[in-house]
Structure formats: C-alpha cells, structure tokens
Amino acid sequence: MRTKRDHQSGVRNLWRLRRYLRPYRLQFAGLVLAALGGTAVGIAVPLVIRRVVDGPIAHRDPHGLIALGALALLLGVTEAALTFIRRWSQSSQALGMEATIRQDLYAHLQRLPVAFHDRWQSGQLLARATADLSVIRRFLSFGLLFLFVNLTTYAVVVALLIRLHWPLGLLVAGSAVPLVVVSRRFTRTYLRTSRRMQDEQGDLATQVEETARGLRTVKSFGRQAFMSRQFGAGADRLRNTAVDKGRQLAGTSAQFDLVPNLTLAAVLVLGAVEVAAGRLTIGELVAFVTLQLMLIWPIESLGWIIGNAQEAMTASDRIHEVLDAPPSIVDKPDARAAGPVAGEVRFDDVWFSYPGSATPVLRGICLTVRPGETLALVGTTGCGKTTLVSLVPRLYDVTAGRITLDGHDVRDLRLDSLREVVGVAFEEPTLFSMSVRENLALGRTDATDDEIHEALALAQADFVDDLPWGLDTRVGEQGLSLSGGQRQRLALARAILSRPRVLVLDDPLSALDVHTEALVEKALAGVLADTTALLVVHRPSTIALADRVALLADGEIVATGTHSELLATVPAYRAVLSEAAEIADAA
Numbered sequence: 170m171r172t173k174r175d176h177q178s179g180v181r182n183l184w185r186l187r188r189y190l191r192p193y194r195l196q197f198a199g200l201v202l203a204a205l206g207g208t209a210v211g212i213a214v215p216l217v218i219r220r221v222v223d224g225p226i227a228h229r230d231p232h233g234l235i236a237l238g239a240l241a242l243l244l245g246v247t248e249a250a251l252t253f254i255r256r257w258s259q260s261s262q263a264l265g266m267e268a269t270i271r272q273d274l275y276a277h278l279q280r281l282p283v284a285f286h287d288r289w290q291s292g293q294l295l296a297r298a299t300a301d302l303s304v305i306r307r308f309l310s311f312g313l314l315f316l317f318v319n320l321t322t323y324a325v326v327v328a329l330l331i332r333l334h335w336p337l338g339l340l341v342a343g344s345a346v347p348l349v350v351v352s353r354r355f356t357r358t359y360l361r362t363s364r365r366m367q368d369e370q371g372d373l374a375t376q377v378e379e380t381a382r383g384l385r386t387v388k389s390f391g392r393q394a395f396m397s398r399q400f401g402a403g404a405d406r407l408r409n410t411a412v413d414k415g416r417q418l419a420g421t422s423a424q425f426d427l428v429p430n431l432t433l434a435a436v437l438v439l440g441a442v443e444v445a446a447g448r449l450t451i452g453e454l455v456a457f458v459t460l461q462l463m464l465i466w467p468i469e470s471l472g473w474i475i476g477n478a479q480e481a482m483t484a485s486d487r488i489h490e491v492l493d494a495p496p497s498i499v500d501k502p503d504a505r506a507a508g509p510v511a512g513e514v515r516f517d518d519v520w521f522s523y524p525g526s527a528t529p530v531l532r533g534i535c536l537t538v539r540p541g542e543t544l545a546l547v548g549t550t551g552c553g554k555t556t557l558v559s560l561v562p563r564l565y566d567v568t569a570g571r572i573t574l575d576g577h578d579v580r581d582l583r584l585d586s587l588r589e590v591v592g593v594a595f596e597e598p599t600l601f602s603m604s605v606r607e608n609l610a611l612g613r614t615d616a617t618d619d620e621i622h623e624a625l626a627l628a629q630a631d632f633v634d635d636l637p638w639g640l641d642t643r644v645g646e647q648g649l650s651l652s653g654g655q656r657q658r659l660a661l662a663r664a665i666l667s668r669p670r671v672l673v674l675d676d677p678l679s680a681l682d683v684h685t686e687a688l689v690e691k692a693l694a695g696v697l698a699d700t701t702a703l704l705v706v707h708r709p710s711t712i713a714l715a716d717r718v719a720l721l722a723d724g725e726i727v728a729t730g731t732h733s734e735l736l737a738t739v740p741a742y743r744a745v746l747s748e749a750a751e752i753a754d755a756a
C-alpha cells in the first residue's frame with residue numbers, strides 16, 4: 170500500500186517537472202523525431218535484406234543486388250547521421266533543465282525561513298542540489314527519450330512481425346506478459362531502495378560537511394578515529410544499499426535479457442518448421458529474425474530505464490520536499506516600505522515558541538526601546554535573549570503579540586525595507602568566501618571605500634590594511650583564516666556600514682580581548698548615540714554602552730531600568746552579572 174502511495178507521489182512529482190521541459194519542447198520534439206527516424210531506418214534494413222534474399226540472391230541477379238545494396242548503404246548512413254544529431258543535442262537541453270531547476274531550488278532555499286534551515290541538515294540540501302538533480306538530468310536526457318523510443322520501436326516491430334507471419338508475431342507479442350510481471354515486481358522494491366540510497370547520500374554529505382567545519386574540534390579532542398568510524402559506518406550503509414540496488418537491477422536485467430532470447434530461440438525452431446512446410450520463405454524468416462533482433466536492445470535496456478525512472482521519481486520527491494516547503498516569512502500583498510523611521514521598537518505582549526515545540530521560549534514580552542536609545546538585554550544563558558532580538562528583523566515571526574517599528578507591525582512592512590532599517594551582527598559571525606570588501610558590502614552594495622574604511626575604523630578592524638591584498642583579500646570559507654575576534658569585528662563593521670536606524674547586536678564583542686573591547690566600545694558609543702540599539706550582553710563591561718537594561722529570566726522581562734538602578738534594587742540582576750564576571754575572568 171505504502172509503495173503504491175510512494176509510486177504515485179513519485180510519478181506526480183516527476184510529472185510536475187514538465188514545466189522545465191517546456192522551453193525545450195521544440196528541441197525535445199526534434200530529438201524524438203531523430204531517434205524515431207533512426208529507429209525507422211533501422212527497421213527498414215531487415216525489410217531490404219528480405220528483398221535481397223528472396224530477389225537478387227534467389228534469382229542470381231547482380232544488378233538488383235547492387236541497387237538494393239546501395240539502398241542498404243544509404244539507410245545505414247542515414248541512421249548514423251540521425252544518431253549523431255540526437256547525441257549532439259541530447260545533453261545540452263538536459264543540462265539546461267538541470268541548471269534551471271538548481272537555480273530555482275537555490276532561490277527557494279533563500280526564501281525559506283530560518284526555522285526551515287534549523288530543521289534541515291545542510292548535507293541533505295547539498296545532496297538534493299547535486300546528486301538528486303543529476304539523476305533527474307539523466308532521466309530527462311536518456312531515460313525519458315528511450316522509454317518513448319523503445320516502446321514505440323517495440324509496438325512497431327511487433328506489428329510488422331504479426332504482418333510478416335501472424336502466429337510467430339503473436340508469440341513475440343505474448344513475450345511482453347512476463348516482462349510486465351518482472352517490471353512490476355522490480356519497481357516495488359527498487360523505489361524504496363533508491364530513496365534509501367539518496368537519503369544515505371545526504372547523511373554522508375552532512376557528515377563530511379560537519380567534519381570539515383568542525384575539524385578543529387575533532388582534532389583538538391583527538392577524535393579523528395571516532396569520526397572516521399562513524400563515517401565508515403555511514404559509508405558502509407551507503408555501499409550496502411548501492412550493492413543491494415545494483416543486484417536488484419542486475420537480477421531484473423537478466424530476466425529482461427532472457428525473455429527476448431528465449432523467444433528468439435522459439436522463433437528459430439518454429440520458423441524452420443514453417444519454412445520446411447512452405448508457409449514461410451527463407452527471406453521472410455531472415456527478415457523476421459533480423460527484426461526480432463532489433464527488439465533485444467530495447468527490451469534489455471528497459472530494466473535500466475525503469476530503474477532510472479524510479480530513481481528520478483524518488484529524487485523528484487526529495488526535491489519537491491524542499492520546493493513545496495512554504496516560505497512562511499514573506500511580504501503581505503499590501504506590505505509597504507518602512508520609509509524614513511525614527512526608530513521606536515516596541516514588543517507588545519510577544520510570545521514565541523520554536524516550530525514543533527510546545528514550550529514558549531518568550532512569554533508576554535512588553536518592552537519599548539525609544540528612538541536613539543540603547544537597551545541591553547541581560548539574562549542567564551538560554552533565557553531567550555538571542556531569540557528575542559531575532560524577532561526584530563523577522564528571522565522568526567512572533568507566535569502571538571506583535572513587534573512594531575514606529576507603531577507599524579513589522580509584518581506589515583516589506584521585508585527588504587525592514588532589513589535595510591535593522592542592521593544585525595551575531596556572536597557567531599558568518600563570513601562568506603568572498604573578498605573583505607564584498608563581505609562588508611553585503612548590506613550596502615554601493616558603499617564607497619571611504620565608508621568601508623570608516624566602518625572598519627569604528628569596529629577597530631584596521632587589521633584589514635595589513636592583509637595581503639587589503640580589502641580585496643579573500644577571507645576564505647567562513648573566514649576561517651581570520652581569528653574569532655577579527656571575524657567579529659568585520660561582522661560589526663558590516664552591521665554599522667549601512668548606518669541602520671535600528672541595530673541588533675547579539676554579543677558581538679565576546680571574542681575580543683579587554684583592551685580591544687574597550688576601544689570598540691568607545692568608537693561604538695558615537696554610532697549608538699543616535700541609533701536605536703538592542704544589545705545582547707554577556708560581559709558586564711559592555712553594559713556601559715547601554716542607556717537602559719532589561720533583565721530577562723525564563724522568557725520573561727523581570728526588570729527594566731538603568732544599570733545602577735537594577736544593581737541597587739534587583740538581586741537577580743546582581744547575581745547574573747557576578748556570574749558573568751566570574752566566567753569572563755575565568756576565560
């Protein structure tokens with residue numbers, strides 16, 4: 170039952186990819202015509218041979234032999250030319266379709282909310298964008314075409330065979346019955362195995378990606394052998410599934426090979442009897458057998474084509490699992506630009522739970538950050554500070570309540586303009602495999618070198634001048650060639666480069682030494698003077714930047730006030746700060 174459902178969903182999802190075939194429909198029609206033309210010419214050859222055997226050879230007529238020989242030669246050359254045309258243009262359209270699907274997949278991944286990426290392993294996404302798309306390309310370029318051509322060849326040849334000698338022709342037609350039985354049994358198991366293999370490829374890609382990213386941790390804990398064992402187990406699983414899949418295909422292909430060969434043997438014996446009885450000429454028998462030989466390849470390849478179609482179905486299922494995921498954080502139809510804003514940010518009875526979790530992380534948050542004010546968020550680890558600030562640029566949407574910017578619900582604003590207004594720097598900064606300049610200008614592509622240098626100076630990131638190619642230095646995957654503190658300062662410079670009205674800084678100085686932190690804070694104070702800022706703070710020293718502090722505990726705001734007010738009146742605040750100070754000292 171489940172297999173039937175899987176099969177239906179696979180067929181449906183594969184069929185949905187037809188929109189990618191549309192721009193290439195003329196090319197595809199040309200391909201089909203070239204393939205069918207080649208096959209038709211191939212079919213005509215045995216019919217010419219029949220004429221040769223029953224005509225010039227039987228009547229010892231050399232002139233007739235030359236004419237028919239020339240015709241056979243012409244047919245051979247035509248078939249070769251058509252095959253060349255088909256092969257020449259076959260891959261370009263499939264590669265074009267693959268590229269378009271890949272671009273759509275990537276664009277959709279960008280539209281999907283952070284919550285989607287929290288749930289999905291990156292290796293699974295990687296495998297979908299690479300291996301699964303290659304399977305679909307193979308099907309679109311070869312499988313689909315040959316499925317069509319081979320089935321047409323089969324139907325035409327069997328019709329000709331019946332016309333040549335109907336009892337033997339019906340025998341050949343009847344051989345389709347065991348083929349159908351074999352293919353039904355095959356598709357039942359192969360679909361599951363194919364899906365399992367694609368999932369395991371994704372798991373393995375995730376392992377490689379995580380190990381590459383976490384190599385320092387792996388090495389520093391001396392866990393290479395452990396990780397290798399884990400990877401080995403995954404690789405073994407994948408190998409076993411691949412072997413299982415290969416064997417299923419081999420077993421089925423052998424049965425597909427057997428049927429036409431057994432039928433051929435039967436035709437030879439029965440055909441000889443018919444010739445002896447005078448009901449069939451030798452030329453007709455030769456033509457019959459030659460035509461029947463033309464069925465061997467289409468039938469033998471059917472096992473591979475059906476297997477390829479099954480793999481394409483499961484790959485298409487996997488790709489649609491991503492393409493069908495709704496981009497839940499999108500512009501409303503009537504969303505408007507934020508326009509010039511004063512910068513008041515208000516949390517209005519905000520509740521938030523992560524998708525799939527029943528426990529709210531934030532509970533009834535009411536908080537107002539006035540235009541130009543800097544508010545520090547303080548609280549024990551895991552109390553919800555990062556979650557709270559992530560709601561402002563709508564990395565997640567509130568579960569209940571609302572967040573307003575100058576009185577407008579952020580969900581009513583266009584996302585691009587909201588994200589222009591709100592600049593963000595996180596504790597774990599991501600730098601991309603691009604030059605320093607490109608990394609910095611992510612939020613403002615038109616920034617001049619002077620503006621970039623100003624932002625770098627504010628973030629105390631002048632070390633960029635000492636990099637081998639200055640702003641043009643590629644900072645490598647995730648900026649690994651830079652220290653944690655350097656990366657943090659680049660991320661900070663990136664956030665302030667666009668001079669946003671609202672700045673969200675999630676502990677962006679945690680990796681800096683005390684001296685550099687003090688310098689950054691001094692420079693930042695000027696930026697923060699006229700910017701609304703939400704500052705997640707772990708180190709007591711950073712609180713100096715804030716006009717006001719909010720103490721978060723267990724997802725609730727338990728106190729707000731100036732640092733000195735809270736210090737004097739809220740014991741829990743003193744406790745959180747002294748704990749943080751101890752950790753900072755220990756570090």
Ligand SMILES: Nc1ncnc2c1ncn2[C@@H]1O[C@H](COP(=O)(O)OP(=O)(O)OP(=O)(O)O)[C@@H](O)[C@H]1O
Nearest residue numbers: 287523526530548549550551552553554555556557
């Ligand atoms: N993507 C996520 N999916 C599900 N739960 C999450 C996710 N991110 C965080 N959480 C949970 O939400 C709670 C609050 O996490 P959050 O990162 O907001 O805390 P925090 O106060 O910023 O912590 P820290 O000070 O350690 O950075 C934690 O219990 C955490 O386990």
